[in-house]
Amino acid sequence: MSTHHRPAGNGQIQFGVFFQGVNHTTVWKTPESGSQTDFESFRRVAQTAERGLFSAFFLGEGLRLREHLGRIHDLDVAGRPDAQTALAALAAVTTNIGLVATQNTTYNDPADLAHRLASLDLLSGGRAAWNIVTTDNAWTGANFRRGGFLKHEDRYIRAEAFVQTAKAIWDSWADGAIAGSRDAGRWLEEGSITPVRRTDASFDVDITGRLPRSSQHHPVLFQAGDSADGRDFAVRNADVIFSRHAELEDAKRFREDIVARTLKAGRPADDVKIFPGQEFILGATEAEAEEKHQWVREQQVGPETSIAYLEQFWGRTLTDYDPDGPLPETDPVVDVTNPTRGNAFHGASAKELAAQWRAEAKDKGQSIRQFVAARSRLNGRGLVGSYDGIADKLAEYAHAGAVDGFNITPWIVPGGLDEIVNELVPRLQDRGVYRTEYEGTNLRENLGLRAPLTRRASLDGGLTESENVA
Numbered sequence: 001m002s003t004h005h006r007p008a009g010n011g012q013i014q015f016g017v018f019f020q021g022v023n024h025t026t027v028w029k030t031p032e033s034g035s036q037t038d039f040e041s042f043r044r045v046a047q048t049a050e051r052g053l054f055s056a057f058f059l060g061e062g063l064r065l066r067e068h069l070g071r072i073h074d075l076d077v078a079g080r081p082d083a084q085t086a087l088a089a090l091a092a093v094t095t096n097i098g099l100v101a102t103q104n105t106t107y108n109d110p111a112d113l114a115h116r117l118a119s120l121d122l123l124s125g126g127r128a129a130w131n132i133v134t135t136d137n138a139w140t141g142a143n144f145r146r147g148g149f150l151k152h153e154d155r156y157i158r159a160e161a162f163v164q165t166a167k168a169i170w171d172s173w174a175d176g177a178i179a180g181s182r183d184a185g186r187w188l189e190e191g192s193i194t195p196v197r198r199t200d201a202s203f204d205v206d207i208t209g210r211l212p213r214s215s216q217h218h219p220v221l222f223q224a225g226d227s228a229d230g231r232d233f234a235v236r237n238a239d240v241i242f243s244r245h246a247e248l249e250d251a252k253r254f255r256e257d258i259v260a261r262t263l264k265a266g267r268p269a270d271d272v273k274i275f276p277g278q279e280f281i282l283g284a285t286e287a288e289a290e291e292k293h294q295w296v297r298e299q300q301v302g303p304e305t306s307i308a309y310l311e312q313f314w315g316r317t318l319t320d321y322d323p324d325g326p327l328p329e330t331d332p333v334v335d336v337t338n339p340t341r342g343n344a345f346h347g348a349s350a351k352e353l354a355a356q357w358r359a360e361a362k363d364k365g366q367s368i369r370q371f372v373a374a375r376s377r378l379n380g381r382g383l384v385g386s387y388d389g390i391a392d393k394l395a396e397y398a399h400a401g402a403v404d405g406f407n408i409t410p411w412i413v414p415g416g417l418d419e420i421v422n423e424l425v426p427r428l429q430d431r432g433v434y435r436t437e438y439e440g441t442n443l444r445e446n447l448g449l450r451a452p453l454t455r456r457a458s459l460d461g462g463l464t465e466s467e468n469v470a
């Protein structure tokens with residue numbers, strides 16, 4: 001792949017916060033841990049993020065409780081409030097931070113979702129964003145009699161049609177749709193709302209948008225999904241990618257791939273921003289951070305969690321195995337690891353994977369628990385170090401143009417951002433790689449985005465020359 005592009009980043013790092021709600025990557029069992037359903041947790045994280053000039057507060061989505069071997073998974077917290085409801089409440093107690101709702105295109109309907117997102121956008125003063133996902137959990141499909149679980153390729157076909165329809169709904173009100181004067185007799189200018197009629201394999205709709213535009217025209221579009229289909233979908237539709245590629249060299253490779261795809265899609269090289277998820281474990285010194293790191297890993301991967309992790313791949317209960325002993329010698333009872341059950345090894349041979357892991361753990365002298373702690377995806381992504389060391393590291397990311405920001409996954413809620421905002425942010429500002437105030441009044445401006453794709457021709461007469469440079 002070509003490497004001649006100038007870095008797509010602008011030499012700055014922004015932060016978002018990913019309030020995970022449910023996941024074993026948040027430590028929920030210490031006295032400092034809050035509740036994942038208490039509004040106070042959301043409020044405190046969002047307001048701390050805003051004090052730290054974060055661009056976005058981000059919520060995931062799960063439409064059904066997580067399941068494991070046919071049971072509800074409850075080794076960590078279960079249940080979380082609807083993202084848009086939580087964000088609407090947060091809009092009232094924040095003023096600048098963007099409010100990002102993860103919502104899937106497989107089980108929702110465009111007319112309904114587009115309206116709810118536009119409502120959040122208007123009511124928050126142009127701060128809403130939609131993180132578009134397709135959802136890979138088959139168990140979610142069981143909730144729905146209609147539009148149940150879809151094959152991977154079909155999910156992206158539906159996603160494309162879904163997003164095009166949502167955009168058409170958002171664009172259906174002309175800029176001057178509302179009559180300027182109360183004496184005009186009618187509230188709306190004649191012909192100012194264009195009906196949306198679309199019939200394709202996924203939808204058959206005939207609707208009109210129900211709201212005028214917000215100051216950022218329509219919600220900002222994030223995307224999370226890492227396959228080739230997912231990446232191509234992102235460069236056709238999204239403003240920002242929420243990626244898994246946080247480690248520096250991996251982030252650079254991912255950026256290159258996305259820049260190439262973005263140019264191919266006819267967009268300027270820097271048009272799609274990249275925010276990988278990232279965990280920060282900080283301390284005043286390296287030694288302090290390392291000690292905290294060990295503690296956090298022990299909390300995240302308890303004995304039962306480490307067994308449950310392996311069970312996903314073995315396809316059977318392994319509770320008779322000692323978490324402090326070696327990996328099971330028996331082979332998995334499934335042939336292929338099943339991507340629809342929520343793990344990350346799509347289609348790998350379960351037996352081969354087990355043999356590989358057994359050898360790896362033996363080689364390193366690791367117990368089940370140590371192996372899983374080392375393997376847990378966030379381990380590869382965690383940045384561990386002193387305040388100054390991590391600030392230097394992030395400046396390196398900024399100068400390399402590897403990312404536009406990080407979506408921080410706090411390992412504890414609600415206090416997990418305090419140290420980042422109090423200690424790390426000022427050091428980044430000293431290094432000139434972090435904002436000292438919000439630049440704009442809406443999320444699109446604060447992320448440094450151009451106008452929405454559907455609005456560019458009408459605003460600019462097409463892409464300007466500077467937008468076209470690669």
Ligand SMILES: Cc1cc2nc3c(=O)[nH]c(=O)nc-3n(C[C@H](O)[C@H](O)[C@H](O)COP(=O)(O)O)c2cc1C
Nearest residue numbers: 060061102133134135136224225226227230242243
């Ligand atoms: C960083 C990241 C975060 C995600 N968050 C969610 C989520 O909150 N809810 C959800 O249903 N899917 C989520 N997904 C999964 C996507 O919906 C998608 O189904 C999955 O990545 C498979 O698509 P892919 O094959 O293109 O990667 C996330 C994916 C990524 C990469």
